Amino acid sequence: MSAADGPPRPRLVGLTGEYYGWLRRHELRFQRCSGCGRYRHVPRELCAACGSDGFEWAPSSGRGEVFTWTTTYRAMHPRFLEVPFTSVVVELEEGPRVLTSVEGVDEADLRIGLAVRAVFDDVDDELTLLRFLPA
Numbered sequence: 001m002s003a004a005d006g007p008p009r010p011r012l013v014g015l016t017g018e019y020y021g022w023l024r025r026h027e028l029r030f031q032r033c034s035g036c037g038r039y040r041h042v043p044r045e046l047c048a049a050c051g052s053d054g055f056e057w058a059p060s061s062g063r064g065e066v067f068t069w070t071t072t073y074r075a076m077h078p079r080f081l082e083v084p085f086t087s088v089v090v091e092l093e094e095g096p097r098v099l100t101s102v103e104g105v106d107e108a109d110l111r112i113g114l115a116v117r118a119v120f121d122d123v124d125d126e127l128t129l130l131r132f133l134p135a
């Protein structure tokens with residue numbers, strides 16, 4: 001399957017491109033506000049808490065827990081060919097939440113608070129996605 005056939009991909013430009021650049025190097029980093037110290041995700045110019053535009057790409061431990069999930073049985077985009085699939089929101093221990101998947105766990109076994117750890121999925125030569133495994 002080529003990139004043109006698979007699910008929609010993130011545009012690797014701007015702050016989003018920087019975030020995926022860290023994933024490409026198998027480093028999980030999030031913007032951490034220079035004004036108030038909070039992590040923010042998805043990548044954006046301004047801190048939602050204090051309005052500062054200052055930040056650093058701060059490393060994350062990759063440890064987190066399942067915050068919530070949902071399973072899609074009928075895709076609303078024609079390029080999501082494989083259904084059902086389960087989308088999971090993981091809350092990292094530093095605070096940011098990411099929309100992702102947890103591999104190796106049946107939906108029936110997902111639990112709020114399930115401990116997970118980050119892994120890097122090298123999709124192809126350009127794109128690495130963040131996924132999780134049970135810790």
Ligand SMILES: [Zn+2]
Nearest residue numbers: 033036047050
């Ligand atoms: Zn802030």
